[in-house]
Amino acid sequence: SAVISQKPSRDICQRGTSLTIQCQVDSQVTMMFWYRQQPGQSLTLIATANQGSEATYESGFVIDKFPISRPNLTFSTLTVSNMSPEDSSIYLCSVEDKGTRETQYFGPGTRLLVL
């Protein structure tokens, strides 16, 4: 298993500003994932972050809006840039199970409200 922490746990931000969310894992992992969960909705994958390479973004998500860093095998950041109220969501990071590579462990999420 993996233990994942995220900072901040929640934040209230003004439109037009940016917020960087941190994700820390207690063990080295190759792949980290960033998801968005809009209010009352399911999870949508934003991007996959591999250490040492550029993040791979899903359709509808772009690097200028959601830049991602992956400086080492235990840490990643997601920045939500030039925020608007539509960005109000829970942002979750996850890692794959290193043994089975079939399931994922999730962080507790960052609840973001943009005014």
Next chain:
Amino acid sequence: SQQGEEDPQALSIQEGENATMNCSYKTSINNLQWYRQNSGRGLVHLILIRSNEREKHSGRLRVTLDTSKKSSSLLITASRAADTASYFCATGPWGGYNTDKLIFGTGTRLQVFP
């Protein structure tokens, strides 16, 4: 959208009753998984069933998979108030054993009353 559909969207039951939620998906899969999310927090993996399996048990959980109908069901027996959460199915796509394209369903909100 490739997102799976779950029904019901919401379910309210009394403690001790069984809860059944269903998931339908659209593409061929390698496996199907169920996750639980408490109060908008992180997701916790519950159980995985592979495409060549039809039924799987884990404690009070029973999962079935019908690949001909592209559907799965999750049964929670003898429910408890602590089972109150949102439940999501997620499919792992055929052709890969890694998780980089897990597709999550729309979720079922379960409320268990004491």
